[in-house]
Structures are given as structure tokens and as C-alpha cells.
Amino acid sequence: xxxxxxxxxxxxxxxxxxxxxxxxxxxxxxxxxxxxxxxxxxxxxxxxxxxxxxxxxxxxxxxxxxxxxxxxxxxxxxxxxxxxxxxxxxxxxxxxxxxxxxxxxxxxxxxxxxxxxxxxxxxxxxxxxxxxxxxxxxxxxxxxxxxxxxxxxxxxxxxxxxxxxxxxxxxxxxxxxxxxxxxxxxxxxxxxxxxxxxxxxxxxxxxxxxxxxxxxxxxxxxxxxxxxxxxxxxxxxxxxxxxxxxxxxxxxxxxxxxxxxxxxxxxxxxxxxxxxxxxxxxxxxxxxxxxxxxxxxxxxxxxxxxxxxxxxxxxxxxxxxxxxxxxxxxxxxxxxxxxxxxxxxxx
Amino acid sequence: xxxxxxxxxxxxxxxxxxxxxxxxxxxxxxxxxxxxxxxxxxxxxxxxxxxxxxxxxxxxxxxxxxxxxxxxxxxxxxxxxxxxxxxxxxxxxxxxxxxxxxxxxxxxxxxxxxxxxxxxxxxxxxxxxxxxxxxxxxxxxxxxxxxxxxxxxxxxxxxxxxxxxxxxxxxxxxxxxxxxxxxxxxxxxxxxxxxxxxxxxxxxxxxxxxxxxxxxxxxxxxxxxxxxxxxxxxxxxxxxxxxxxxxxxxxxxxxxxxxxxxx
Numbered sequence: 219x220x221x222x223x224x225x226x227x228x229x230x231x232x233x234x235x236x237x238x239x240x241x242x243x244x245x246x247x248x249x250x251x252x253x254x255x256x257x258x259x260x261x262x263x264x265x266x267x268x269x270x271x272x273x274x275x276x277x278x279x280x281x282x283x284x285x286x287x288x289x290x291x292x293x294x295x296x297x298x299x300x301x302x303x304x305x306x307x308x309x310x311x312x313x314x315x316x317x318x319x320x321x322x323x324x325x326x327x328x329x330x331x332x333x334x335x336x337x338x339x340x341x342x343x344x345x346x347x348x349x350x351x352x353x354x355x356x357x358x359x360x361x362x363x364x365x366x367x368x369x370x371x372x373x374x375x376x377x378x379x380x381x382x383x384x385x386x387x388x389x390x391x392x393x394x395x396x397x398x399x400x401x402x403x404x405x406x407x408x409x410x411x412x413x414x415x416x417x418x419x420x421x422x423x424x425x426x427x428x429x430x431x432x433x434x435x436x437x438x439x440x441x442x443x444x445x446x447x448x449x450x451x452x453x454x455x456x457x458x459x460x461x462x463x464x465x466x467x468x469x470x471x472x473x474x475x476x477x478x479x480x481x482x483x484x485x486x487x488x489x490x491x492x493x494x495x496x497x498x499x500x501x502x503x504x505x506x507x508x509x510x511x512x513x514x515x516x517x518x519x520x521x522x523x524x525x526x527x528x529x530x531x532x533x534x535x536x537x538x539x540x541x542x543x544x545x546x547x548x549x550x551x552x553x554x555x556x557x558x559x560x561x562x563x564x565x
Numbered sequence: 566x567x568x569x570x571x572x573x574x575x576x577x578x579x580x581x582x583x584x585x586x587x588x589x590x591x592x593x594x595x596x597x598x599x600x601x602x603x604x605x606x607x608x609x610x611x612x613x614x615x616x617x618x619x620x621x622x623x624x625x626x627x628x629x630x631x632x633x634x635x636x637x638x639x640x641x642x643x644x645x646x647x648x649x650x651x652x653x654x655x656x657x658x659x660x661x662x663x664x665x666x667x668x669x670x671x672x673x674x675x676x677x678x679x680x681x682x683x684x685x686x687x688x689x690x691x692x693x694x695x696x697x698x699x700x701x702x703x704x705x706x707x708x709x710x711x712x713x714x715x716x717x718x719x720x721x722x723x724x725x726x727x728x729x730x731x732x733x734x735x736x737x738x739x740x741x742x743x744x745x746x747x748x749x750x751x752x753x754x755x756x757x758x759x760x761x762x763x764x765x766x767x768x769x770x771x772x773x774x775x776x777x778x779x780x781x782x783x784x785x786x787x788x789x790x791x792x793x794x795x796x797x798x799x800x801x802x803x804x805x806x807x808x809x810x811x812x813x814x815x816x817x818x819x820x821x822x823x824x825x826x827x828x
Contacts, residue, residue, distance in 0.1 A: 228738060299742065301717075329701075331718045331737050338702035338717075342709035347661065347788035350694075350701040368699055372582050373591070374795050381788040387701070420714045422742035433739030439826055463826055474757065481720070481757025482736055487696065488602045488756040496826050506578055517824050519817070520804065528580075530804060535820050539810035547811040551818050552827065 219322035221247040222311060223287070224304075224336060225271045225278070226328060232281040234436060234493065235328035237395035239388040240285045243326040244269060244398065246355050270407075272311065274304060279404045286398025288405060295410045299332065300421040305339035307411035312344070312383055324355075324362070324384040333387045341385050348385035349377065353392040355384070367392065370487035370510035390435075391493050391514025434483060439465025440494045442485060442512070443473060444529075446501015446522065446541055450478040455545040456500060462552050468492060468512075470502045486511035500541040504529030521545070566620035566728055568611040569686040571667050571707075572600040572639060574632040575697040581796075588793045591697070600635050602756040603692030609761040610722060610754060611690055612643035618728055621645045623686070625670050627663050629654055633777055640772035641764035647775065650782045660698075662784030664706035670780075671711055685711075685749060687728070693718045693753045704753035715751040716744040720758050724748075 223243035226236045247269035267289035271282055277290045293307045312323055325340065327333035329351040341348035351367040353374065361378040367389050368375050379386075434440065441460040443453055453467065460467050468485040469478070485492055487507040497515035502508060504520075504527055512518065520533035521541045530536045537544055577597040585592045600608075611622040624639040626632045627650040636647040650666045652658060658666065671689050689711070691704040708715030716733040724731050733752055734743040746752070764772075807816040821827045 233738070331735065334701040335705065335717050338705040339709075341702055342706045345661075347659070348700075348702055349789050350699060368794070369578065369582060369697060370699060371797070372578070373584075374797055375791050376793045376795070377789055377791045379789050416714070420716055420744050420746055422737075422744060425741045425743065426739075433736075435738060463821070475760070477760075484757065496821070496824055506580060506582070519807075519820065525806070533804040535817075536804040536806050537808060537810075537813040537817060538806060539808075539813060543811050544814065544817075547814045548817055551814050552821075555818065555827070 219324070220267055221269050221324045221326060222291075222308065223269070223271050224308065224325065224327035224333060225273050225282075225290075226330065226332060227273065227275065227278050230276065230278055232278050232285075233328070233330075234395060235330050235333070235388075235390040237281075237285065238390065238393045239326050239328040239333070240271065240282075240287060241396050242352070242355060242386075242388045242393050243324075244286055246324060246326070246357060249357055267405075272308060274299075274307070277404070277406050279406065282404045283401045284397045286400060286402045288402045289407065290404055291407050291409045293409045293411060296413075296418070298421055298424065300418050301332070301335045302339050302343075302420060303411070303413050303417040304336045305343055306413055306417050307409065308336070308340050309343050310411050311409065322382075324386065327387045329387040329389050337385050337387055344383070346381050346383055346385055347379065348387075349379050350387050351389040352386045353389050355379075355386055362386075370491065370507070371513060372487075372506060372510050391491050434466055434468055434485070434490045434492060437466045437492065438495045439463045440468045440485070440492050440497050440512075440515070441465055442468045442470070442497060442499040442502050443479075443541075444470035444500070444502030444508075445472045447473065447478070448501075448542075452542070453479065455542075455549060458549050459498075459545055459552075462549060462556075463496075465494070465496075468497075470505070470508050484511075499529050499533065500545060502529045503527045504532055566614055566618040566688065566724075567686045568614060568620065568622050569671055569689045570604070570607050570611045570622060570624045570639065570644065571689065571691045571703070572604040572608070572624060572626050572635055573692075573695045573697075574598050574626060574628045574635045575601060575695065584794055584796065588795065589791070590794070598631070598634060600638070601692050601694075601696035603694070603696075603754060605761045606756050606758045607690040607692055607754050608639050608642050608644065609759045611688075612762075613759065614688070614724060615643070618724070620687070623648065625650065625667065627658055627666050627782060628652055630779075636777055637772040637775065638764070640775050641768040642762065643768065646778070648778045648780065651779050652782060652784070656784065658782070658784035659787035659789060660700040660702045660706060661787050662782075663703050664710060666782045666784065667703070667707050668710040671707060687749050688724075688731070689713075689749075689751045691751070691753045693755045704751055708751035711749075711751065713750050714746045715753070716746055717753040719744075719752050719754045722752060722754065722758060 270289040354365040361380040493514040518533040519535040622644040623646040624644040625648040719733040
């Protein structure tokens with residue numbers, strides 16, 4: 219069997235979400251090999267690779283080596299992002315001419331807009347089932363035992379996936395990205411898929427969204443604002459703090475329904491799921507749908523006047539207080555710190 | 566313009582999700598039901614397009630008889646026909662069966678809207694994903710069955726004045742992705758594409774009286790089968806309180822430093 223992993227890149231590096239997918243794919247391949255008694259072999263029984271990345275564009279070989287991925291299919295001939303064409307290329311890898319033998323394979327992708335979309339197209343093209351946003355997958359020799367997110371991760375589903383080829387996407391906020399113990403020597407295989415009519419009919423034209431660089435989904439620091447911010451103008455100190463910490467502002471649902479901030483900044487089940495090193499949640503009570511969007515944060519600090527708000531009890535650190543006092547004071551303290559140690563008059 | 570909007574009845578989730586004793590479904594004895602925010606926006610988008618171009622909105626759901634409640638809520642917002650693809654109580658349909666059942670409507674005949682005479686809708690709208698099962702695929706599978714182009718996760722949709730094509734866009738990793746599609750097509754939308762209206766009183770009265778077409782459906786089992794559900798382990802211990810008000814700022818700065826956010 220071969221575990222194929224669709225890898226997304228950004229400026230030549232593998233995205234965080236795809237590193238998580240690669241981690242799950244690598245574990246699935248290792249366990250599948252053990253189950254097949256093929257662990258000693260470098261190759262699967264059909265002579266194909268056991269674990270392979272699939273990249274549209276230039277292969278990020280250094281990252282792949284670090285994650286222990288020995289083979290990469292570099293797909294050319296598709297200009298830009300065209301979801302159905304990407305799925306067609308994966309379909310051709312599954313059933314290479316002239317020997318269509320696809321049993322036992324798996325295709326893994328990140329649970330991103332693109333990953334879920336491409337694998338759903340692949341599912342539609344092949345008639346195969348697809349499991350979205352998995353957090354674990356184990357090959358028990360017949361069916362795959364998978365765990366996947368429902369309700370954006372507020373519930374976990376245990377399921378059996380029985381299919382000739384398993385199609386999985388990996389939750390972007392659950393599996394931790396872990397490099398391999400040993401560097402792999404990466405072999406690059408060039409692939410030029412034969413597309414069907416209509417595969418390129420829907421294709422993305424990409425332009426800057428004017429968000430000033432860092433996106434909410436990938437930011438290392440997110441400064442969150444909720445109902446407690448009180449108004450559109452109330453976000454100025456949060457913006458200032460975000461700029462100081464090299465982060466971006468994220469908001470709760472009430473903030474976008476009030477029209478204080480655009481929906482692109484919404485964190486939560488129906489907004490963006492974030493995975494920063496720090497989420498600083500200001501004046502956010504912590505509705506369950508919001509928690510679903512920020513539970514992938516490594517650390518949470520909450521500032522709220524209500525010490526019993528769910529966000530406060532869910533956080534690692536809490537400050538009980540009014541954000542309109544605490545944030546400006548924090549900004550002042552950080553500016554003072556950046557300016558250097560205070561100089562006391564000698565007298 | 567004839568538009569079909571696909572919606573799903575899901576529990577209204579408040580403070581916490583609790584499961585039934587057998588661990589196979591969400592305990593809904595204490596909860597109300599709704600459709601997902603994405604789908605509320607899909608209905609709103611459809612109603613706005615019909616206000617601009619004429620035509621009508623048909624809303625369809627696959628679910629138990631009780632899902633008529635959600636269909637009537639959509640009728641109150643401006644949909645003019647509703648179809649219930651009826652599942653027996655306790656039966657759930659997977660994404661392949663859901664797409665197949667929706668296909669039967671999207672293609673044709675069952676729809677009583679005048680539009681469907683010509684065999685189909687100009688535009689089929691869905692939410693990007695259902696808020697409960699989160700399968701992220703029904704719209705795409707439906708589009709393939711219909712042989713129509715599809716764009717997903719859309720947060721901005723504009724239909725050309727000619728009514729012959731749409732431009733749909735979404736933001737992905739800080740980049741705006743814009744897709745151009747000919748009509749007819751399928752589009753899945755996300756919350757944020759618009760701000761849904763509240764139902765008017767006349768709308769609600771009309772919805773109350775409206776006839777709903779009911780079609781029984783028996784879904785096939787699928788390759789992906791849920792065996793149990795569980796609530797994830799409670800994540801963290803009690804938060805460390807750094808202090809109260811501005812007096813907590815020095816401790817906050819120390820915490821930021823320890824977390825490596827500031828040097």
C-alpha cells in the first residue's frame with residue numbers, strides 16, 4: 219500500500235497544517251507496514267513507495283526530508299489552484315496505467331479549505347467515502363479505525379472507514395507536527411496528469427486580501443476581542459498590542475454580527491480555527507463555538523471582568539479586570555520595556 | 566433565477582454538548598433546533614438574488630418530519646417552496662446518500678417551483694459544512710452528480726447582470742481566491758457572506774400555512790460508519806490568576822516573556 223499525502227506550501231515551505239497531515243500520514247504508513255509484515259522492506263509489495271508526498275509546484279525537499287518522506291510526486295502542468303484538477307492528478311496516482319491497482323492505498327490531506335475541497339472532489343470522482351478532520355487513523359488490517367472531529371472538535375467521532383482507498387483529511391488544530399527521527403533521502407518523481415474536460419473550469423485567481431501579511435489561521439500571536447470591547451473604536455488598543463507582539467486581531471461572533479469588525483477576523487466554528495502560540499482573549503466570555511476555534515492555541519491568557527466566564531476558566535492564565543484599563547497599561551509597559559531599562563536620576 | 570438551498574436541522578448548542586446514554590447521538594431533550602449559520606446565510610443570499618433577478622427560492626432538507634420546523638423558518642425568510650426528504654426517526658444519512666437524495670431534487674421533478682419544469686435550478690446553494698457532522702463534501706458530491714461546476718467556502722458572491730455567470734471569492738491564508746463560474750452551478754457559502762434578515766410577520770404567517778412536499782428517503786449505508794461519539798477530555802486545569810486590573814500588568818509582562826512572545 220501507499221500512503222499519499224497532499225502537501226500545501228507557502229513561499230516554498232510546507233504549511234503548518236500540512237506538516238500535521240504529514241505526521242499522521244507517516245504514522246499510518248508505519249503502522250500499515252507493520253501490519254503487512256513489510257517493515258523490513260523499503261518498498262511496498264507492488265514496488266511503489268510506502269509513503270509519498272504529492273506537491274503541486276516545486277517540491278519542498280528539505281522539509282520533506284525532515285519529516286521522513288522518502289518520495290515526492292511533483293505535479294506540473296496545472297497553473298495555479300484548480301481543485302478538481304488537483305483531485306484528478308491524485309486519482310491518476312492512485313490508478314497508474316497500465317496496471318490499475320489501487321487497493322490498500324490512502325490519501326491524506328490537511329483539513330484546510332483546500333485539503334477538504336480537493337479530497338471531496340477526489341471522493342466524488344472515485345465514488346469513495348471521505349473522512350474529514352481526522353485526529354487519528356489506525357490500520358487494523360481491514361478497516362481503518364479513525365477518530366474525527368464533529369462540531370468543529372467539540373465532539374469526537376470514533377468510526378470505521380471501509381474502502382479500497384481511504385481518503386482522510388487531518389484536523390488543523392489537533393495532531394501535533396512532529397519531524398521524523400531520521401532525515402529521509404527524498405526522491406522526486408515528476409508527474410504531468412491528463413486532465414478531463416472541465417477539470418480546469420473552476421480555478422482560483424489569487425490576489426492580496428489586504429490583510430497586511432499574517433493571516434489569522436497561521437498567526438503565532440492572536441489578540442482576541444469580544445463583546446467586552448464594546449465598540450468598533452474599542453479595538454484600537456487591541457490593534458496596538460497586536461502590532462507590538464507581531465500578531466493579529468481575532469474576534470468573537472458577536473463582534474462581527476454587531477458589525478464592529480469584518481467576518482474575516484472571526485475565530486470559531488463558523489469563522490477561522492487558530493493555532494497560535496498565544497491567544498490573548500479580551501472581553502470574550504467563551505461560547506462553546508468560540509472555544510472550538512481557539513482550542514488549538516498552545517497558551518491562552520484571558521482578560522475579563524467576570525472571573526467565572528468560560529474563557530477565564532478555560533485559559534492558562536487569567537487577569538480579572540476591565541480590558542479597557544488593562545490593555546492600555548500593558549501596551550505602555552511593553553513600550554517602556556522596549557525603550558530600555560528605566561534610568562533613575564542619581565541624586 | 567431559480568435557486569435551490571439545501572439546509573440541515575441540527576441541535577442548538579449552548580454551554581456544553583451532552584450525549585445520550587448509548588453514546589451515539591447528541592442529547593437533545595433540553596435543546597432547540599436550528600440550521601447552521603452558514604446555511605442561514607445561504608438562504609439570505611438566495612432571497613437577495615431573487616429580489617434582484619426575479620424567480621424563486623426552493624428550500625430542501627433531508628431529515629426527520631420535525632425538520633419541517635426548519636423549512637418553515639426558511640419560508641418565513643422568503644423561500645417560496647419547501648421539500649422534506651423524509652428520513653425515518655433515528656435514521657441518519659451519510660454524505661454520499663445525502664448528495665444522492667439532494668440530486669434527485671436538484672435535477673427535477675419533485676420540485677413544485679415553476680422553475681423546475683425545465684429540469685433544474687440555475688443555482689444550488691449549501692452551507693460549506695453542516696455544523697454537526699462537519700463532513701465538508703456534500704456540495705461537491707452534488708455538483709459532480711449534476712455535472713456542474715462548484716466553488717466552496719465562499720464569502721462573497723456576485724452574479725453578472727446577464728444572469729449567466731457568477732464570481733465567487735474566499736480568503737485563504739491571507740490571500741483572496743476568486744473563482745469565476747458559469748451558471749448553472751453549485752456554491753457552498755460561509756457565514757460572513759451577508760447578514761441574514763429577521764423574518765417578517767407576514768413571512769411567518771405565510772410560512773405557517775405553506776404546503777411542504779414530503780418525499781420518503783431510505784439512505785444506503787456507507788463506507789464510513791460512526792461507532793461512537795465522545796466529548797474530548799476536559800482540556801486544562803484551573804487558570805492561574807495573574808491578578809486584578811492594572812495591578813496584574815507586571816505579572817502579565819512576565820508571563821508573555823516566559824511564553825517567549827516577547828524577548
